[in-house]
Amino acid sequence: MTTPDPRRRVPRTDHLLAEPALAAAARRLGRDRVKQAVTGAQQRARSGEIAPEAVADAALAALPRSVTGLRRVLNASGVLVHTNIGRAPLSDAAREAVALASGTCDVELDLATGARGKRGTGALDALRAAVPGAGDVHVANNGAAALALVASALAFGREIVVSRGELVEIGDGFRIPELIESTGARLRPVGATNRTHPRDYAEAIGPDTGFVLKVHPSNFVVTGFTRSVGVGELGGLTRPDGSAVPVVDDIGSGLLAPHPRLPGEPDVTSTLAAGATLVTASGDKLLGGPQAGLVFGGPGLGAELVQRVRRHPLARAMRVDKLTLAALEASVAGPPTPVRLGLDATADALRDRAEKLAATLAGDGIDAAATGSVSTIGGGGAPGVELDSAAVSLPESFAADLRAGDPAVLGRLEYGRCLLDLRALAPADDDELAAAVRRAARE
Numbered sequence: 481m482t483t484p485d486p487r488r489r490v491p492r493t494d495h496l497l498a499e500p501a502l503a504a505a506a507r508r509l510g511r512d513r514v515k516q517a518v519t520g521a522q523q524r525a526r527s528g529e530i531a532p533e534a535v536a537d538a539a540l541a542a543l544p545r546s547v548t549g550l551r552r553v554l555n556a557s558g559v560l561v562h563t564n565i566g567r568a569p570l571s572d573a574a575r576e577a578v579a580l581a582s583g584t585c586d587v588e589l590d591l592a593t594g595a596r597g598k599r600g601t602g603a604l605d606a607l608r609a610a611v612p613g614a615g616d617v618h619v620a621n622n623g624a625a626a627l628a629l630v631a632s633a634l635a636f637g638r639e640i641v642v643s644r645g646e647l648v649e650i651g652d653g654f655r656i657p658e659l660i661e662s663t664g665a666r667l668r669p670v671g672a673t674n675r676t677h678p679r680d681y682a683e684a685i686g687p688d689t690g691f692v693l694k695v696h697p698s699n700f701v702v703t704g705f706t707r708s709v710g711v712g713e714l715g716g717l718t719r720p721d722g723s724a725v726p727v728v729d730d731i732g733s734g735l736l737a738p739h740p741r742l743p744g745e746p747d748v749t750s751t752l753a754a755g756a757t758l759v760t761a762s763g764d765k766l767l768g769g770p771q772a773g774l775v776f777g778g779p780g781l782g783a784e785l786v787q788r789v790r791r792h793p794l795a796r797a798m799r800v801d802k803l804t805l806a807a808l809e810a811s812v813a814g815p816p817t818p819v820r821l822g823l824d825a826t827a828d829a830l831r832d833r834a835e836k837l838a839a840t841l842a843g844d845g846i847d848a849a850a851t852g853s854v855s856t857i858g859g860g861g862a863p864g865v866e867l868d869s870a871a872v873s874l875p876e877s878f879a880a881d882l883r884a885g886d887p888a889v890l891g892r893l894e895y896g897r898c899l900l901d902l903r904a905l906a907p908a909d910d911d912e913l914a915a916a917v918r919r920a921a922r923e
């Protein structure tokens with residue numbers, strides 16, 4: 481009697497692909513990816529590494545959980561708007577809106593008449609309602625696109641007067657001055673790094689001035705012997721022919737109205753009220769929405785200039801997609817965004833959550849304790865602002881294992897401990913956070 485060679489009992493590829501679990505995986509992940517996993521598992525069986533009966537399970541285990549290579553990250557860093565993990569997380573309402581818009585939808589169709597409709601009116605109406613002082617608003621791909629579009633439409637071949645203290649690098653090596661010059665506008669820097677006066681602007685105005693630009697230093701603070709000129713001090717500047725010089729203020733964060741916890745952070749409503757002709761901002765910082773760039777115009781000249789920006793050829797190249805429009809509308813008109821909720825969370829509420837979490841984890845034998853913490857706003861704006869927060873403190877060695885998990889958890893290292901700050905996390909995420917810590921403890 482001979483024992484059959486187990487290698488001959490390795491199931492065939494078409495049989496494996498027909499197994500319900502693998503067939504379902506193929507519908508979710510694509511047939512090629514599943515076939516690859518199947519082939520790999522068959523090879524392991526042929527080499528005797530696994531039993532022929534285990535091939536299907538081995539193939540399933542080798543499959544990624546999702547078709548995207550991106551992994552979910554729980555933001556326990558204490559940085560409310562963290563650029564490296566995708567800035568603002570969307571609200572449930574915005575996710576729902578994105579899901580709806582991801583099919584075919586009436587983004588540019590008037591269903592009443594069947595004719596072509598205006599694109600993105602829902603998002604624009606929501607923004608106008610949120611900033612009643614605005615005469616008009618345009619949406620582009622991101623804050624940098626908004627600024628580039630304004631420079632192209634209003635200052636191509638002309639000069640933009642800007643303070644030397646506001647020639648900002650925004651991140652990843654990108655600089656506002658280089659961005660602006662790439663549009664064909666010329667920069668006319670005025671003042672000194674630490675001090676610029678109203679007269680510096682006035683003296684630089686000439687027949688070639690396109691506009692005066694203010695850039696909010698959203699990622700650094702200059703202290704000491706400093707002077708900068710507020711947007712309110714720049715009204716009424718005119719070119720030699722008497723025409724008004726527009727004042728464009730790039731505020732960065734996208735705060736639509738003042739927030740009591742961020743008294744130094746500029747917002748669209750106040751900046752327009754102070755006299756800015758145009759205000760540019762990002763959608764995915766303190767506004768708490770999707771990546772987008774907003775161009776608000778004040779009444780009168782501002783609204784006219786928004787029209788000019790909207791009709792510029794580059795506006796088509798920097799146009800946002802329907803997913804962004806849907807998420808933006810829901811973020812502005814819908815329930816408070818996660819960023820807003822994180823900003824508004826009280827230190828008491830955060831401490832309660834930290835104590836509960838630490839107690840359940842300690843009950844599992846993990847060296848966890850609740851501790852006070854300080855959170856920051858992050859690349860989104862409000863540099864230097866610190867908010868009292870609370871965290872679960874773990875041994876430092878947890879940090880790497882937490883980052884390797886799925887979902888990954890991004891904590892913060894401080895004084896030789898790994899802190900999981902709760903400010904940027906929704907209370908609904910606490911259970912998932914605890915489960916991730918338990919998994920890391922088993923590593």
Ligand SMILES: *Cc1c(COP(=O)(O)O)cnc(C)c1O
Nearest residue numbers: 622623624696698730731732762
């Ligand atoms: C963030 C920021 C930008 C760039 O906006 P993106 O949306 O990242 O393109 C430009 N200006 C200021 C002041 C900013 O803070």
